[in-house]
Structures are given as C-alpha cells and as structure tokens.
Amino acid sequence: xxxxxxxxxxxxxxxxxxxxxxxxxxxxxxxxxxxxxxxxxxxxxxxxxxxxxxxxxxxxxxxxxxxxxxxxxxxxxxxxxxxxxxxxxxxxxxxxxxxxxxxxxxxxxxxxxxxxxxxxxxxxxxxxxxxxxxxxxxxxxxxxxxxxxxxxxxxxxxxxxxxxxxxxxxxxxxxxxxxxxxxxxxxxxxxxxxxxxxxxxxxxxxxxxxxxxxxxxxxxxxxxxxxxxxxxxxxxxxxxxxxxxxxxxxxxxxxxxxxxxxxxxxxxxxxxxxxxxxxxxxxxxxxxxxxxxxxxxxxxxxxxxxxxxxxxxxxxxxxxxxxxxxxxxxxxxxxxxxxxxxxxxxxxxxxxxxxxxxxxxxxxxxxxxxxxxxxxxxxxxxxxxxxxxxxxxxxxxxxxxxxxxxxxxxxxxxxxxxxxxxxxxxxxxxxxxxxxxxxxxxxxxxxxxxxxxxxxxxxxxxxxxxxxxxxxxxxxxxxxxxxxxxxxxxxxxxxxxxxxxxxxxxxxxxxxxxxxxxxxxxxxxxxxxxxxxxxxxxxxxxxxxxxxxxxxxxxxxxxxxxxxxxxxxxxxxxxxxxxxxxxxxxxxxxxxxxxxxxxxxxxxxxxxx
Numbered sequence: 001x002x003x004x005x006x007x008x009x010x011x012x013x014x015x016x017x018x019x020x021x022x023x024x025x026x027x028x029x030x031x032x033x034x035x036x037x038x039x040x041x042x043x044x045x046x047x048x049x050x051x052x053x054x055x056x057x058x059x060x061x062x063x064x065x066x067x068x069x070x071x072x073x074x075x076x077x078x079x080x081x082x083x084x085x086x087x088x089x090x091x092x093x094x095x096x097x098x099x100x101x102x103x104x105x106x107x108x109x110x111x112x113x114x115x116x117x118x119x120x121x122x123x124x125x126x127x128x129x130x131x132x133x134x135x136x137x138x139x140x141x142x143x144x145x146x147x148x149x150x151x152x153x154x155x156x157x158x159x160x161x162x163x164x165x166x167x168x169x170x171x172x173x174x175x176x177x178x179x180x181x182x183x184x185x186x187x188x189x190x191x192x193x194x195x196x197x198x199x200x201x202x203x204x205x206x207x208x209x210x211x212x213x214x215x216x217x218x219x220x221x222x223x224x225x226x227x228x229x230x231x232x233x234x235x236x237x238x239x240x241x242x243x244x245x246x247x248x249x250x251x252x253x254x255x256x257x258x259x260x261x262x263x264x265x266x267x268x269x270x271x272x273x274x275x276x277x278x279x280x281x282x283x284x285x286x287x288x289x290x291x292x293x294x295x296x297x298x299x300x301x302x303x304x305x306x307x308x309x310x311x312x313x314x315x316x317x318x319x320x321x322x323x324x325x326x327x328x329x330x331x332x333x334x335x336x337x338x339x340x341x342x343x344x345x346x347x348x349x350x351x352x353x354x355x356x357x358x359x360x361x362x363x364x365x366x367x368x369x370x371x372x373x374x375x376x377x378x379x380x381x382x383x384x385x386x387x388x389x390x391x392x393x394x395x396x397x398x399x400x401x402x403x404x405x406x407x408x409x410x411x412x413x414x415x416x417x418x419x420x421x422x423x424x425x426x427x428x429x430x431x432x433x434x435x436x437x438x439x440x441x442x443x444x445x446x447x448x449x450x451x452x453x454x455x456x457x458x459x460x461x462x463x464x465x466x467x468x469x470x471x472x473x474x475x476x477x478x479x480x481x482x483x484x485x486x487x488x489x490x491x492x493x494x495x496x497x498x499x500x501x502x503x504x505x506x507x508x509x510x511x512x513x514x515x516x517x518x519x520x521x522x523x524x525x526x527x528x529x530x531x532x533x534x535x536x537x538x539x540x541x542x543x544x545x546x547x548x549x550x551x552x553x554x555x556x557x558x559x560x561x562x563x564x565x566x567x568x569x570x571x572x573x574x575x576x577x578x579x580x581x582x583x584x585x586x587x588x589x590x591x592x593x594x595x596x597x598x599x600x601x602x603x604x605x606x607x608x609x
Contacts (some may be wrong), residue, residue: 010196013320014215015313016076017185018083019177022309023076024188024316029323032079033316034086034334035308036385041315042086044334045323065273066266072217077117085336086385127168129261132160133254149240151233158229165225169300179303186211187305187313189298195321201314203307211302214280218301219294223272226293231268232261335389340371340379343388347395360404364394367408401532414461416493423481424455425542430597431518434573434604435461437595438516441569442469446513449563450475451504452552454542456486456497458516463495474512476502479541504552505559513565518573519552521545549575550582557585561609570607579605 015024021034031045050058057067136157140148147153172178193209194201239245239260246253279291305313323329338346347361366373368391371381383391397407405411405426410419413427414435420426435458442448442462446469450459453475463473475490475497477483483499490497502508504519522543527535534543545551553572560570570589574582579594579602586592586607597603 009198011192013192013195013317013324015188015192015316016072016079016217017181017188018080019181020184020312021083021086022184022188022191022313022316023079023083024191024313024320025075026320026324028327029320029331030075030079031316031319031323032083032334033312033319034083035312036086036335038384038386040385041312042334042385043315043319043332044082045319045331047323047331061274062267062270065270068273069266069269081117082334086334125262127164128161129258131164132157133257135160137250137254149236149246151237154233154236155229158225158233161228162225165221166297169297173300182301183303183305184309184313186302187309189213189216189302190305190310191313191317195317201318203310203314206310206314207307211304212295212298214291215276216294216298216301218298219291220272220276222294222297223275224268227272227275228265228268231264231271235260235264335385335392337382337384338388340365340369340376340381340383343383343391344376344379347391350395351398354399356398360398361395363404364398364408365391368394401536403533403537406537413455413457414465416457416460416464416489418455418457418460418489419485419492420455421485422537423479423539424485425538427455427457430599430603431458431573432461433595433597434458434516434518434571435465437571437604437606438462438514439465441514441571442466442471443513444469445472447472447510448474448514448516449508449512451477451515451517451556452519452542453477453486453499454482454518456489456495456499458518459486459497460489460493460495462516463490463497464493472498474498474500474508476500476505476508478503479539482539482542504555505563508563511563511565511568513568515560515564515568515570516572517552517556517570519545519556521549521552521573521575521578523547523549545575549578550585553578553582553585557588560607561588564609566609568609570609572605572607573603574605576601576603579603 013024013026015022017023018032018034020036021032023030023032025048027048029045029047031043033041033043036042054067054071058064136146136153137148139156140146140153146156173182187206189211190206190209191201192213193211194206197209199205199209236257239256245256245260248256279287344361344365347365348358351361352358362373362376365371365376369381369383369387371379394407398404403426405420406422409421410417411426412418414432418427438448438458439462448462448466448471450456450462450473453459454477456475459473459475462471466473473496475483475486476499477486478501480501483501486497487499489495490499500508520541520543522530522545524544524547526549527540527544529535530543553574556570556572564570567590570586572582582605583592583594586605589607589609591608593606594602595604595606
C-alpha cells in the first residue's frame, strides 16, 4: 500500500461503546474489548455467519437499512449485557440470587437483563411515539390554530419527538456511568479515525484524532428523527386525507396513529440508513449543512477518552481487523467471574465430554483454590477473572492429555506428599500394598533396598514408617533425573535415605534383608496402545519391560541372590497376567508366593532366598 493511499484509507469497520469497553464490527467478525475489574483488557470475538437471505437483503436499498438496524439492535444488546458480565459485581451472589437459582432455576442476572431490554423498548416507544401524539393532541385542544392530522399537526409531532430526543441525551449525560460510556464512544471514533489517517494504532496517535465521525450511530439516530418527521407527516396526511382512517373516536384514532408509526418505522430506518451511507461516502463541504446536526449531537454523545480507554478500543479494532484478514484466527471468549460451584460444574461437564474422569476436575479446583473437595458443590466463593484464567490454563493442560498429578506437581503416597513430574512415574494406589508388605516383613535393624525407585515414594514410606524398627533404606535407579526427584521427596518428607545410581543391581554394593522392586513391565508392543496420559507423558524407560514385559524379572532372578542375605526377601510388583510366569524365574529361591491387589488381580510376587 502506497503512503498516499494509506493516508486516505477508509475502513468499513464500525463500532459501539459498551460498559467499560468497545465493540468493533467488520465484514466477517466482531470483537469486544473490555477492561475488567482487575484492570486487564479482555477481548471476546465472534465470526459473523449471515444467512443467504441476510446476504441478499444486505444488497437491496432500504431493506438493507432495516436489516442493519435490527441486527445492530440485537447484537448490540447482547454485547452490552456480555460486557456487563465482565465488568460485573465482584461480590458473591446474594441470598435472593441463590434462592432463585436453586428453587426457581432462574438466573437472576439473565432475568434482569431481559427485563431491562423490555423496559428499554417500552420506554423508547413511550417517549418517541406515544408522548409526541399526546402533546400534539393537547396543542390541538388548546385552540383553533392547529388542525388535527394536518401536515402541520404531524410536523409538530416530529419536532416534539426531536426535542424529547435531545432532552433525553442531555439528561443521561448527567449520569456518571453514561459519561464513561460516552468516553469509550470517543475512544472508538478516535481509533477508527487514527486508522483512516494511516497512523500507527497507538494511544498517543489516537489521542490527537477527532472524536467526530461520519458513520456514527448518533448521527443515524438523528437522521431517524429527522426522516421520521417527513415520512410520518406524509403518511398521516395520506391516511387522513385519502384513506379516511381517522374517522373513529379519539381513543381509536390514537391507536391507529400509534400502529401506523410502528408499521412504517422500518421505512424510516431504511431511508435514514441510505442517507447516512450517502453522506459518509463524500467529504464535500456542500454536504456539511446536512452533516452538521449529527456532528453537533456527537459532541454530546462522545467525550475525550483517557489512554487506557484508547488501549481498549485499539485492542478491539486490531482483533476484528486481523480476523477479517485471516479466517484461520479462532474466536475467543471473555473470562468472567464465576463461583467455585459453577466453575466446578462446568469443568466436570467439559471433562466428561472429553472422556476424562470428573474427579480430576474436582481435584484440580480443590488443590488450586485450597477448598476441600467435599465443599466444592456448595461453595459460592467468587473466582475473579485472573483466577478463572489460571484454572482454565491448568484445565487446558489436562484436556491435552497431561496427567492431573503432573499438572498439580505432587500427589500423595502412603500419607506422604510426593512431588512428581515428567521425569518419574506417578505412583499408583496399588503400589502402596507393596510398601505395606515390605513394612510388615521388615524386622528391627533390617537393611532395605528400593530398586527402580523413580519418585522415591516407596523408599520414603519405608524410611518414615520404619523408623521404630530403625530400618536402613537405600534407593537405586538408573535415571539421574529420577534420582533428583527422589532426593527432593526425601528432603521434603524428612526421610533418611541413601541414593545410588545403578542399572538395576549393577552399581549396588552389599547385601540386604529386603529388596523391593516395581520395575517396568509393559510389553514394548503395548506401549502405543496405552492411555494418552501414560504413553505421551510418563517416561518410556519406566514403562517398557521388553518384548514380553518380563526382562527386568529375569535379571532380578539372576542378580538378586548376590545382594540378599540368607532368608532375605525380594518383593516385586507386576502387570496383570504376569505373576505366574514370573514365579518360574525364581526356582533357586526357597519359596515364592503371589498376592493380589485391591481389584483382586495377581499383582505382587514374593520370593524368599
């Protein structure tokens, strides 16, 4: 784009001020940027998917104005309410709100939003349709100078309507919240003007731009008022002079007038849209007298924004501009405050849809909020947007397949906190039975070796629970990374453990009374068929047990006797269906015994030398 062309660039993007933010709408998308109570700019964007009928209507003069008006009204109301959710009250729900939701299954904020919209429509009809008719009728009754239903009568109605509109605008400017909305309105105009001037979109550049713009909704509303004077005057005159519709009593005639105005309102909107479109296309000074009233009105409905407001408007503009240029850019949502109860319910449903256990959602929320899992279902504590965003990020990792305990950073084993990450396996509940067997077997002063220690969970349990027996615990693993985690866990729990880096028993010296081992036992060919959480995140070296999954047991049968005292015990965990085959490897031992886990699966093999 040449500099000259860039300087004179015009954009099709338009906007709307909302509560503490700005909405920008392009050809293919719209984006709303809001500054939340914590001071962060949040952006929500949506793709526009107009129906075939809407696309055809958008090309037909007059009709396109009606479609645009209705579409803007509906979309604008939704966005206004949505922005209110982001900038809503940070307090917890009141007792009344809780009662309505629990007993009546009604969201009080949704109900209030609906009623507010309904009352707004009724107020508009009352102020701009009903009241002008009443005032004009009073003027007719005050003397003979004004003939009812004449052109003059209808022009007076239009002028009254325009006066009411101006007084309404002046009245609402006294409201602090409305003045802030007008400041965001100014930010919206300045941002668009800044772009059209070819300047870089920064608060500094936008600050110096005009807050008056050709394609403003305020100008459109003024045109609606102006055009309605002409249209309604002509229509009412025709209805009286040629159709004789006002031949009934005053009450009936009043409702006929009311119905005619409502019926022809789309015509007024369509004509006003076409006039605005024509005026916006030309910068000729000849048209300035026609534009001047709208510009003057914008002086009331826009205020000078601060730089933070300009940042918000620029964020919305940039998002919608990018989405119009690149259809691959995804939609994004606001992060709004939620109660712990609501957030937990939503997360459980999301996890269930993805085939993830609902308990993962409960654990995630419980650990991250320090709220007991049993209290989540009734907890009305409010999570502010930043906390919701943090939880969403963590939940997103779980949805990608990352195991819950890797995300949380620790788990519990035998009552002790055990740190875990991608360097070690996550301890399984059934492994606690292996530690329990070792503790029951151990005698006073026994030396115990934990082979393939991984996170060191078994070694920690043995060292802590075996203090009364004065057990001497050694832990070995081939992985230096795993040993680093195991040392951290020993320090965390105050466990006295000696660590040795060793390929099974090759680097271990001395003999032990008990050797405990939970080696890799998954068949190599079965690795790819494991759950995503295990296959993609847990260390493969701690899973792969060779072609039949029994490689480490064969080695143990050969190497363990050299490191066990006479009468010493080797305790091993194994996979489903492997125990009886493993027993065959230990024929040189005095005896072997198989025991089951919580699910009645043959899980543990005991071999006594």
